Amino acid sequence: MPKRIDSLYLHFPFCAHLCNYCDFYKKVPQNKAQDYKNYHIYLEKSFEVHQSLTKKSGYSWAPLKTLYIGGGTPSLWGIEGKEFLDHFLKDKRIELAPDCEFTLEVNPGAWTEDVLSQWRSMGANRFSLGVQSLDAQMIKYLDRVHTIEDVFETLDYFKNNRLNFSIDFMLGLPFSKELNRNVVEELERALSYGANHFSVYILTVKENYTHYKSLPSEEWIEKEFLDVSAFLKEKGFEHYEVSNFAKPSKQSQHNLNYWKSKTVAALGPSATGFLKQDRLRYKWKPNSPEIDVELLTEEEFKLEQIYMAIRSEQGIMLSDFPKELEILTEKWKKRDLVTENNGLILLTSKGYLLLDSLMNELFSAKFL
Numbered sequence: 001m002p003k004r005i006d007s008l009y010l011h012f013p014f015c016a017h018l019c020n021y022c023d024f025y026k027k028v029p030q031n032k033a034q035d036y037k038n039y040h041i042y043l044e045k046s047f048e049v050h051q052s053l054t055k056k057s058g059y060s061w062a063p064l065k066t067l068y069i070g071g072g073t074p075s076l077w078g079i080e081g082k083e084f085l086d087h088f089l090k091d092k093r094i095e096l097a098p099d100c101e102f103t104l105e106v107n108p109g110a111w112t113e114d115v116l117s118q119w120r121s122m123g124a125n126r127f128s129l130g131v132q133s134l135d136a137q138m139i140k141y142l143d144r145v146h147t148i149e150d151v152f153e154t155l156d157y158f159k160n161n162r163l164n165f166s167i168d169f170m171l172g173l174p175f176s177k178e179l180n181r182n183v184v185e186e187l188e189r190a191l192s193y194g195a196n197h198f199s200v201y202i203l204t205v206k207e208n209y210t211h212y213k214s215l216p217s218e219e220w221i222e223k224e225f226l227d228v229s230a231f232l233k234e235k236g237f238e239h240y241e242v243s244n245f246a247k248p249s250k251q252s253q254h255n256l257n258y259w260k261s262k263t264v265a266a267l268g269p270s271a272t273g274f275l276k277q278d279r280l281r282y283k284w285k286p287n288s289p290e291i292d293v294e295l296l297t298e299e300e301f302k303l304e305q306i307y308m309a310i311r312s313e314q315g316i317m318l319s320d321f322p323k324e325l326e327i328l329t330e331k332w333k334k335r336d337l338v339t340e341n342n343g344l345i346l347l348t349s350k351g352y353l354l355l356d357s358l359m360n361e362l363f364s365a366k367f368l
């Protein structure tokens, strides 16, 4: 099997403002021109390090089937970013396959028509919008830099240009109960703009989070998650991974690569890549173009594949496990946590919600 890299994640680490709940690697540029220049130098140097790692292991670049620019706030990279990346890829002889899924993350209030049309001319054909909520008050509590007007302006642009886009939404937000947040109403409104994919995350924070004491109860969050799942399924979306919903054929091909434990290269501070045939995971250091490398054992890789399969619509086959797993899955079926079809075990929405505790049950029963 030739060792080919046809999927690339690029991390753009800058944001206009740092949201108080966010744990991702990001920074606000102090001197934009200089900071972006340093970032470009970082990418050039990283690429050399990446080449020596991949060449040593016998990998070569194939036309990219997926390219994902995530952040941070990549839409802030602007025309300068598009020109840099276009030149960068050509210089490295990395082509985009004709059907490449090229995703750019876009934040409301952090884009212009000119910038987006430049990215589109380079091949960007999928956009992930960091909307989070359609409730003006929630956006304020979330400490987002964008306003509700920015959100609707963004949705209007994507609707009017009939673009292929996903929306990031967050559940379990502070003061949700007090304000009686209605996520289904928000989603219904978002749907009217033509989104064909939703990523729905439950807010996860540390105890020092500003609004920690105002977070809703577990029961509230559980209801939100199940309501969202039921609503989107009724509207023709597939709940194809714990946090992801797509109209048929609109799944994120890039993210499917992660969930199928395939080779995905990564560049950019704190980004993580994986070379499947070598079971080699690497993570970029944030401040210097160096990587930390981890070699998974066969056992670790197998566990990871199972974890990825169970958290997505791939599911797991009973026949791949000891007979006793059937007893456990029977119990799960009675609790409406899984379904079974010809030995294929798939989590239900309720099962997705309890993913971690189900994995613990699998571990403690020593099936993994």
Ligand SMILES: C[S@@+](CC[C@H](N)C(=O)[O-])C[C@H]1O[C@@H](n2cnc3c(N)ncnc32)[C@H](O)[C@@H]1O
Residues within 6 Å of the ligand: 021, 022, 023, 024, 070, 071, 072, 073, 105, 107, 129, 130, 131, 132, 168, 169, 170, 201, 202, 203, 204, 205
């Ligand atoms: C890496 S962020 C990048 C997107 C963009 N910067 C934004 O915030 O809109 C991807 C998504 O992760 C989610 N996210 C960020 N911080 C989170 C947290 N603490 N808990 C749960 N989800 C979070 C948000 O929905 C966000 O859109």
Ligand code: SF4
Residues within 6 Å of the ligand: 014, 015, 017, 018, 019, 022, 023, 024, 026, 071, 072, 073, 107, 130
């Ligand atoms: S915009 Fe996104 S990446 Fe940037 S600080 Fe806010 S949540 Fe984090």
